Amino acid sequence: MSNTNNDSTTLSSVTKPSTNTLSSNNNINNNSSKLTWIPLSLSPAEYEKMGFEAVISSLDQKRFEFVNQTKGNYKRTVTSIKKIRTDDNKVWLDWNETREGKTGIGRKLTPLTVTSVGKKSIPVPKEETVFNEQYESYDVKTTVGRETREEYWLPFSVEALQELLKDVNPYRTEYIIKHENTDSYSATQEELKESFDKVYSSKVEARSSGNKTKK
Secondary structure, three states: OOOOOOOOOOHHHOOOOOOOOOOOOHHHOOOOOOOOOOOOOOOHHHHHHHOOOOOOOHHHHHHHHHHHHHOOOOEEEEEEEEEEEOOOOOEEEEEEEEEEOEOOOOOEOOOEEEOOOOEEEEEEEEEEEEEEOOOOEEEEEEEEEEEEEEEEOOEOOHHHHHHHHOOEOOOOOEEEEEEOOOOEEEOOHHHHHOOHHHHHHHHHHHHHHHHHHHO
16 A cells, blocks of 8 residues: 555545445445545455455445445444554554445434444465476465455545544544554544644653653
């Protein structure tokens, strides 16, 4: 996944996971054009393009069914937003949301809670040495099992953040800033829009000062 080393990236540089697994009636989906609207971590079609067997979790299966039943026209409430910097110095968005919608005949579906929408599961290829009887030599064969790794897919941009902020619950949504594999800190909407280094450094310093005071 490509991204610049600063906090923002343009819309045109973002590659969204595919929504090809939606039904043929997907043309009525009013949400598909949104930068932060994605039904699956990784669709079966994307696995097929990569030459791998589809690895679909039970949660992804529920997402797939929900999106098909609603034709993608569901309402979401964003319950948590995380601004995360990974060890390669790239900044990403991750979030949790609750989805509500109805079937084509108007039956209300059970709300679906989806966590870590900003991550997708990628199959991990394995190399296996196989003896070739015809040529009496050893060949290296690449296979894919059930093992996957998680990757962030949406680089941080103010545009994407604003999309999420439009769908938050003003009284219950939490905002978090963190560096990968380190402590996380509560933040405000405005702090998420600011430079990662500026806000994160101030959070670390404030916590450090607080710990010294307690001693």
